[in-house]
Amino acid sequence: MEICRREDKLEISELDPFLAELLRQIPASANPEGTPTAEQRLFSPPAGPREREICAEWKLYVQPELRRLFRTATETVAADLEQLSGNEKTFANRTLRIPAKHADAWLSALNQARLVIAAKYNFTDGELCDHYRSPIGSRRDLSLFQVNFYGFLQEFILREVIDCPGKNSD
Amino acid sequence: MLAAASAGRDPATLFELEAAYVSISSMSWQPRRGSAEVAQSERSEGAISISNQNANPATVEAPVIEQEARSEEDLDLPWQVVVHNDPVNLMSYVTMVFQRVFGYPREKAERHMLEVHHKGRSILWSGMRERAELYVQQLHGYLLLATLEKIG
Numbered sequence: 100m101e102i103c104r105r106e107d108k109l110e111i112s113e114l115d116p117f118l119a120e121l122l123r124q125i126p127a128s129a130n131p132e133g134t135p136t137a138e139q140r141l142f143s144p145p146a147g148p149r150e151r152e153i154c155a156e157w158k159l160y161v162q163p164e165l166r167r168l169f170r171t172a173t174e175t176v177a178a179d180l181e182q183l184s185g186n187e188k189t190f191a192n193r194t195l196r197i198p199a200k201h202a203d204a205w206l207s208a209l210n211q212a213r214l215v216i217a218a219k220y221n222f223t224d225g226e227l228c229d230h231y232r233s234p235i236g237s238r239r240d241l242s243l244f245q246v247n248f249y250g251f252l253q254e255f256i257l258r259e260v261i262d263c264p265g266k267n268s269d
Numbered sequence: 270m271l272a273a274a275s276a277g278r279d280p281a282t283l284f285e286l287e288a289a290y291v292s293i294s295s296m297s298w299q300p301r302r303g304s305a306e307v308a309q310s311e312r313s314e315g316a317i318s319i320s321n322q323n324a325n326p327a328t329v330e331a332p333v334i335e336q337e338a339r340s341e342e343d344l345d346l347p348w349q350v351v352v353h354n355d356p357v358n359l360m361s362y363v364t365m366v367f368q369r370v371f372g373y374p375r376e377k378a379e380r381h382m383l384e385v386h387h388k389g390r391s392i393l394w395s396g397m398r399e400r401a402e403l404y405v406q407q408l409h410g411y412l413l414l415a416t417l418e419k420i421g
Binding site: 214 | 356357359362363365380388402405406409410412414415416417418419
């Protein structure tokens with residue numbers, strides 16, 4: 100896999116089918132439905148339990164807005180990921196081009212997915228720092244790999260698009 | 270269900286087969302240092318003034334005291350915006366969020382990020398409740414664990 104900035108796009112090329120599938124899984128992975136711990140993490144309370152009024156108002160007025168915000172981001176990412184669908188050969192390497200103006204949506208969707216997966220599996224700090232664990236061992240290892248792969252993409256987007264908005268490729 | 274769903278295969282098998290393709294050894298996870306800075310913006314609290322425009326000395330009635338949802342004490346007391354540690358959010362991402370939300374320069378944003386990382390929490394801002402609520406809402410929009418707390 101290669102990832103680079105080309106003018107106003109991020110280009111992820113030489114994507115093998117495994118990593119392409121991990122990318123395709125971002126919108127679905129970001130969905131906390133059916134996992135209360137993930138739902139709690141994405142929509143955490145704004146204050147301590149003694150501040151009942153604040154928490155009640157928050158649930159009523161702010162949470163729907165946050166849901167809309169998160170959904171908009173995952174929809175943008177899902178639309179970009181359409182590039183990876185189609186009738187190409189299953190094992191052909193793919194290229195994904197992400198418009199720089201979608202960087203914030205990608206950061207959000209990747210973060211949602213990482214938080215939801217981490218909440219589902221209750222990863223420890225030690226596991227989250229283990230960037231070299233093979234994804235083959237178990238479903239848990241695969242999910243940990245997914246979290247770290249998404250984190251790697253976040254780092255790249257932060258460095259190439261957010262920190263250097265006007266940067267062009269060589 | 271991962272890749273295999275579309276191909277009609279058992280996902281575990283597919284991942285075992287395709288994991289051989291994986292190579293991300295060049296991934297870097299060190300917190301970065303950069304030169305970009307966001308200028309700290311001036312932020313001021315909105316002033317609150319209270320006046321009784323309908324007062325007429327000839328027809329003054331006994332005042333009716335209603336309990337408001339937010340007491341004066343609530344509005345007057347300073348509140349603080351606290352960000353709590355979260356092992357999933359990237360350090361560089363948290364730094365960027367602090368820069369964006371509070372307009373802090375990178376160095377200050379990094380100091381707060383490191384405080385969150387090492388001490389478990391950091392007070393990012395303190396002031397009037399409404400502004401604090403707005404900041405917490407923005408931080409939640411970036412998926413950070415943030416709360417507002419009454420000071421004292």
